[in-house]
Amino acid sequence: EIVLTQSPGTLSLSPGERATLSCRASLGLSSTYLAWYQQKPGQAPRLLIYSASSRATGIPDRFSGSGSGTDFTLTISRLEPEDFAVYYCQQYGSSPLTFGGGTKVEIK
Amino acid sequence: QLQLQESGPGLVRPSETLSLTCTVSGGSISSGDYFWGWVRQPPGKGLEWIGSIYYSGSSYINPSLKSRVTISIDTSKNQFSLKLSSVTAADTAVYYCVRRDRESSGYYYVDFWGRGTLVTVSS
Numbered sequence: 513e514i515v516l517t518q519s520p521g522t523l524s525l526s527p528g529e530r531a532t533l534s535c536r537a538s539l540g541l542s543s544t545y546l547a548w549y550q551q552k553p554g555q556a557p558r559l560l561i562y563s564a565s566s567r568a569t570g571i572p573d574r575f576s577g578s579g580s581g582t583d584f585t586l587t588i589s590r591l592e593p594e595d596f597a598v599y600y601c602q603q604y605g606s607s608p609l610t611f612g613g614g615t616k617v618e619i620k
Numbered sequence: 621q622l623q624l625q626e627s628g629p630g631l632v633r634p635s636e637t638l639s640l641t642c643t644v645s646g647g648s649i650s651s652g653d654y655f656w657g658w659v660r661q662p663p664g665k666g667l668e669w670i671g672s673i674y675y676s677g678s679s680y681i682n683p684s685l686k687s688r689v690t691i692s693i694d695t696s697k698n699q700f701s702l703k704l705s706s707v708t709a710a711d712t713a714v715y716y717c718v719r720r721d722r723e724s725s726g727y728y729y730v731d732f733w734g735r736g737t738l739v740t741v742s743s
Contacts, residue, residue: 513683547729556716556733557667563723568731600667604720604729608682609669 514539514603516612524620531588533615535601540581545605548577548586551614552597560599561586591617622646624717624734632711632741638704642717642734643697650675650695655720655728658691658702660713661736668713672720672728673700707741714738 515538525531535546544564549557559568561577564584574589588595596619601612628640642656649656657672671681673691681689685704693700704711714736720728 543725543727545725545727545729549730556736558733559729559731562729562731563725566723602667602669602730605727607680608684609730611667611669613666 513608514541514606514610516601516603516610518599518601518612518615520615521613522616522618524618525591526620527591527593529591531586531591531595531617533586533588533599533617535579535584535586535612537582537584537603539606541603541605543605544580545603546577546579546584547602547604548575549600549602550595550597551600557600588617622719622732624719624732626715626717626734626737628737628739630738630740632707632739633743634708634741635706638702638707638711638715638739638741640702640715640717640737640739641699642701643699644719645698649693649698649700653722656693656700657718657720657730659716659718659730659733660711661716662710662713663738670702670704670715672718709741712739712741 517536519534546564548561551557565577598614623645655672658670673679688705690703716736717734718730719732721731
């Protein structure tokens with residue numbers, strides 16, 4: 513099973529700042545089979561990025577993903593008030609699918 | 621517009637079987653383009669993949685839960701279901717039904733989530 517480790521656990525930033533979230537895999541992914549999700553309190557997760565760098569439909573271009581192998585990054589170029597949430601990475605190239613533990617982006 | 625709606629008891633007794641159904645509207649579960657699955661999230665914790673199923677009935681279950689989980693599909697009702705046996709308090713969670721879409725390489729990522737339903741295991 514591939515273990516995904518997300519860092520930092522919590523990121524305290526102000527609106528307008530840049531957020532950089534990391535996701536590291538215990539084994540190299542066979543390709544870029546990694547997705548990122550955003551979850552707000554009381555809501556289901558929402559797909560942001562798949563295939564490591566492809567934005568899902570309707571996702572603003574301030575969200576971008578990069579990486580391959582074992583190291584992946586989600587970048588939010590300029591934080592908007594609605595971006596403060598928990599973010600999860602997930603690998604889907606190896607069974608079982610696994611999720612990272614999440615990074616909380618909170619208002620500083 | 622696609623909608624996934626979970627339904628089932630919100631309270632299950634320890635050692636009994638948790639049963640949930642996901643009703644799909646706005647799309648056909650018989651489409652060969654997607655897998656359908658379940659993810660759970662204990663209160664205040666992270667996400668855990670349970671398993672998924674294809675319209676043909678072919679399923680894959682997380683090995684950590686395999687001995688207790690059954691996922692089935694009913695294309696005539698546009699529904700799929702989850703059964704988790706011998707539940708304990710550790711199975712208390714929000715259960716989400718999800719859709720998995722295929723990317724160009726042939727691998728499937730989760731692109732759509734139901735709203736989720738909280739199931740509490742307690743006597």
